[in-house]
Amino acid sequence: MNTLTANELKTKGVSAVESRLRDSEELVISVRGRNRYVVMDIEKYAKLREYELAAALEEARSDIREGRYQAESVDDHVKRLTSEL
The missing domain is CATH 1.20.890 (cAMP-dependent Protein Kinase, Chain A)
Structure with missing residues (x-):
């Protein structure tokens, strides 16, 4: 599962999302170790x-x-x- 932590999202921003979505159709955002959100292409x-x-x-x-x-x-x-x- 393609996962990005909330901390990585804070520090790296949208570029982290874009780079991860190149490898997968969905990206899970984890907050405090728990999967909370899914980001995907529009x-x-x-x-x-x-x-x-x-x-x-x-x-x-x-x-x-x-x-x-x-x-x-x-x-x-x-x-x-x-x-x-």
């Missing part, structure tokens, strides 16, 4: 977001096919949600 991030949205759309389509939804007005929807709290 194109890869955009692709991951696209996959995430496609999965959400497929989940919604599946719910509709299986009848797992309710048709109701906005007011009724808010009332139902409020009563469930």
Whole structure:
């Protein structure tokens, strides 16, 4: 796993990130010995977001096919949600 410590990031800055991303698509930033953040190229991030949205759309389509939804007005929807709290 390609890891950069928070201290290295502080001292070397973005150049450390850029050099590490040349060898790997992702870079883990560790803080006090624990992996906390992931840095990646913006194109890869955009692709991951696209996959995430496609999965959400497929989940919604599946719910509709299986009848797992309710048709109701906005007011009724808010009332139902409020009563469930």
